[in-house]
Amino acid sequence: MKKKNLYATLIITSIVAAGPVLAEDSLSDGYVVPIMDEIVVTGSRFEDKLSSVPANITVIHRQDIENSTAENIPDLLRTQVSVQVTDTSGNRRNFRVDIRGFGETSQSNTLVLVDGRRINQADLSGTDWALIPLDRVERIELIRGGRGSVLYGDNASGGVVNIITKTGDATKIGGRIIAGSYDTFKGGLFYSGSNEKLSWSFIGNYLTSSGYRDNSDTESNDFALALGYYPADNVQINLRGASHKDNTNLPGALKASDFASGIERTATQQPDDFADTNDYYISVGPEIYFLNDSIFKLDISFRQRTFFSFASFAGGSFEGDTEINTLTVSPQLVIRETVWGLGNKLTLGIDYSESEEDIHNKSVFFGFPSEGFFDLKKDNIGFYLQDDLVLSDKVSLSAGFRHDQADFEFSPSTPATVDMDENLFTIGLNYSLSDTIQLYSSYSQSFRYPLFDELFSFFTNTVSTTLIPQTSDDYEVGLRYAAQNSFFGTINIFRIETYNEIYLNPVIFVNENLNGMSRRDGVEITLAWSHDRLSLRGGYTYTDATLEEGVYAGKNVPGVPRHKADLEVAYQLDKGFSVALSGSYVGERTFESDFPNAFTEQDDYVLVNAKLMYKKDRITGFLNLNNVTNEEYSEYGVLGGFPVEQAFYPSPEFNVMAGATYFF
Numbered sequence: 001m002k003k004k005n006l007y008a009t010l011i012i013t014s015i016v017a018a019g020p021v022l023a024e025d026s027l028s029d030g031y032v033v034p035i036m037d038e039i040v041v042t043g044s045r046f047e048d049k050l051s052s053v054p055a056n057i058t059v060i061h062r063q064d065i066e067n068s069t070a071e072n073i074p075d076l077l078r079t080q081v082s083v084q085v086t087d088t089s090g091n092r093r094n095f096r097v098d099i100r101g102f103g104e105t106s107q108s109n110t111l112v113l114v115d116g117r118r119i120n121q122a123d124l125s126g127t128d129w130a131l132i133p134l135d136r137v138e139r140i141e142l143i144r145g146g147r148g149s150v151l152y153g154d155n156a157s158g159g160v161v162n163i164i165t166k167t168g169d170a171t172k173i174g175g176r177i178i179a180g181s182y183d184t185f186k187g188g189l190f191y192s193g194s195n196e197k198l199s200w201s202f203i204g205n206y207l208t209s210s211g212y213r214d215n216s217d218t219e220s221n222d223f224a225l226a227l228g229y230y231p232a233d234n235v236q237i238n239l240r241g242a243s244h245k246d247n248t249n250l251p252g253a254l255k256a257s258d259f260a261s262g263i264e265r266t267a268t269q270q271p272d273d274f275a276d277t278n279d280y281y282i283s284v285g286p287e288i289y290f291l292n293d294s295i296f297k298l299d300i301s302f303r304q305r306t307f308f309s310f311a312s313f314a315g316g317s318f319e320g321d322t323e324i325n326t327l328t329v330s331p332q333l334v335i336r337e338t339v340w341g342l343g344n345k346l347t348l349g350i351d352y353s354e355s356e357e358d359i360h361n362k363s364v365f366f367g368f369p370s371e372g373f374f375d376l377k378k379d380n381i382g383f384y385l386q387d388d389l390v391l392s393d394k395v396s397l398s399a400g401f402r403h404d405q406a407d408f409e410f411s412p413s414t415p416a417t418v419d420m421d422e423n424l425f426t427i428g429l430n431y432s433l434s435d436t437i438q439l440y441s442s443y444s445q446s447f448r449y450p451l452f453d454e455l456f457s458f459f460t461n462t463v464s465t466t467l468i469p470q471t472s473d474d475y476e477v478g479l480r481y482a483a484q485n486s487f488f489g490t491i492n493i494f495r496i497e498t499y500n501e502i503y504l505n506p507v508i509f510v511n512e513n514l515n516g517m518s519r520r521d522g523v524e525i526t527l528a529w530s531h532d533r534l535s536l537r538g539g540y541t542y543t544d545a546t547l548e549e550g551v552y553a554g555k556n557v558p559g560v561p562r563h564k565a566d567l568e569v570a571y572q573l574d575k576g577f578s579v580a581l582s583g584s585y586v587g588e589r590t591f592e593s594d595f596p597n598a599f600t601e602q603d604d605y606v607l608v609n610a611k612l613m614y615k616k617d618r619i620t621g622f623l624n625l626n627n628v629t630n631e632e633y634s635e636y637g638v639l640g641g642f643p644v645e646q647a648f649y650p651s652p653e654f655n656v657m658a659g660a661t662y663f664f
Contacts, residue, residue: 054428099159103559146446168199178659220246343390516549605633
């Protein structure tokens, strides 16, 4: 069957199988939050109803987090449709979250926000998920597709993950303790509260673990503070800050030849590799409300991240000492006013960021040492506007535009500077068939600039003058259905056409733009049902990610499974006990760096986790059983070595984690 016919058949089959479907939302305590009235911020940078956003959005609430088997944010996201989570270091420390099939470049095509503040860096370090412990999270908003680029800028080609952290409310003082397999121990304290003028929240955590594999020890501590001051009824001043420190060893990959020689899955061939991280940020800004429901916001933040690492490889070693400082200033104005008798919301804003990275590298290649000092800078400014217009009680229209510009400086370098800019827009339509059924469609443009270490060569001290920004056209159509307090679901069909996609050429080890266009076609289905004590949620994703033109025309994008399915079950027992079960199927996928698709595909796998939880008065306890079927699998597979062969980062076998929280 031709690919086009197969794709059409899958879409039709999915629609028939899904029946009435609706937007995904929270299952908690045996009821469903009314989905059409769900309040989200990611689609508009300001609180609004989900029904006004023409995109496939998921909201994960605090109750969902507590009921899940997840131990960190990537674990929580891995059960969502169109989200593929990969442990890229083999020690459960470094994760890559891929939305809609960008594979090995997904960390540069998934924008991650904390309380609306971007945490993607200007270099290839990607998102450090360890910076946001799960117990800091109030809820998570996941918006799939490139619609977020107009409001937030680059890196949003696949989607946006906005993590909203806890703020002070009712007074809570307590502590938690967790222990389990691999000598894992975690302890934490929290304190929150509020009065008429002030709210506060403090969380501190300490973690240590020897890890699943040799040389995968980790030790970390985290602190977070959130303050809200209310000097007047229409004024709020927010202050947030957090720090993270960890010392982590890196076990590295095991090649196919290593397994053939009898090496164990828990072994390492890099016993001396490590990475030490220190990261902190502080943000402050007022919110001023005026007219009926309009608002002016100003967010100012500063972040400093230092990273010291050592890596060994055949023929040498590499030692890197990096400090990157980022200042951001983001004023925003949201005006809600009736225009010609129609409800209207106009959002205007500016995003300015200044990033500076100081690098000190030492390397040894085949006995020849070298040392380098580098200074990399990026100034980025974006102007955006978006208008959301309610045409009737059934129809709403959304459109936006952004102009974005980035100026890079490199030292020492020839040339020393490079400038880039992009213009993009989005348009979307929502149509309510009834109180429970809603159709939406949208077209969005997205982009991403090359990163520091994609533009700059540390070997030749030169900037690539041929590397240009990557752009995408995103087409989306979906259906939401929300039955009152019992059933909900979504079906979404998307296409992303990406031009000049940035990738690392595995033959010459140089970052380049792919010739022509790459395409990602997909179907996303989510169904959920809740009755009395039982809650069910299932999802299926079909993704056809191909390189349509150029030297790799007709090949699959490496690292992207065509099929992915998830199922979550929660049941409330008597006397405060509840049980939860989650399962994920990830299909076969091409090994990363295998752009010619010359090697056999990486095996599919099924991961099943279970959780028993107890709640009574001031005590909450849990027991997690992870990988209960003891599946031998590797989330991450890549080509490497000389000669080139398949390499794996083995994932943990069956393991146990238990813990308790006590409120004083």
